Amino acid sequence: xxxxxxPYEVLNAYTDSSTYTLKLPPELEKRGIYSTFHVSQLATxxxxxxxxxxxxxAQVYYxxxxxxxxxxxxxxxIDHIWDLxxxxxxxxxxxxxxxxxxxIANVNELIALDNYLELHxxxxxxxxxxxxxxxxETKSGQSKPTxxxxxxxxxxxxxx
Numbered sequence: 840x841x842x843x844x845x846p847y848e849v850l851n852a853y854t855d856s857s858t859y860t861l862k863l864p865p866e867l868e869k870r871g872i873y874s875t876f877h878v879s880q881l882a883t884x885x886x887x888x889x890x891x892x893x894x895x896x897a898q899v900y901y902x903x904x905x906x907x908x909x910x911x912x913x914x915x916x917i918d919h920i921w922d923l924x925x926x927x928x929x930x931x932x933x934x935x936x937x938x939x940x941x942x943i944a945n946v947n948e949l950i951a952l953d954n955y956l957e958l959h960x961x962x963x964x965x966x967x968x969x970x971x972x973x974x975x976e977t978k979s980g981q982s983k984p985t986x987x988x989x990x991x992x993x994x995x996x997x998x999x
Contacts, residue, residue: 843882845861845884846884847861847862847863847864848861848862849861849862850862850874853875856877857877857878857879858875858876858877858878859875859876859878859881860874860875860876861874861875861876862874911933911934911935912933912934913931913932913933913934913946913949913951914932914933914934914951915931915932915951915954915955916929916930916931916932916946916949916951916952916954916955917930917931917932917938918930918970919955919967919970920940920970920971921969921970921971922971923971926942926943927942927943927964927967928940928941928942928943929941929942929943929946929952929955931946931951943964952964
């Protein structure tokens with residue numbers, strides 16, 4: 840990411856607070872970037888020297904990538920498990936193709952959940968069959984889930 844982007848036109852200068860309001864492009868406004876900056880966050884624009892840097896465009900738009908606020912959409916729910924704490928997790932396939940494990944709180948309002956329940960011929964999530972985690976799969980926010988082993992009492996090798 841560049842240190843500075845711009846140049847942008849100064850719309851207002853507030854000397855009492857050392858802030859400036861800039862005319863930002865719509866791409867930045869859509870991302871929720873506020874147009875007023877403190878002077879410590881700004882730099883004076885120095886135009887390119889065309890003799891030293893020919894064909895270098897000063898107004899290059901920086902690609903910030905995907906909008907982090909973009910809402911992802913669920914394609915379908917493909918599986919479920921009950922963990923050792925009796926919490927229900929769903930395997931969600933997103934429209935981007937990613938697969939994640941999500942709790943019931945994250946999928947409760949989705950049409951995909953209704954479709955999944957219909958596929959399993961149940962009316963509510965409590966009626967879903969109890970399936971346990973596979974050792975190598977992971978859920979969001981957790982490391983590898985494992986089944987707890989039953990503790991076998993220590994038996995002494997000594998004969999009484």
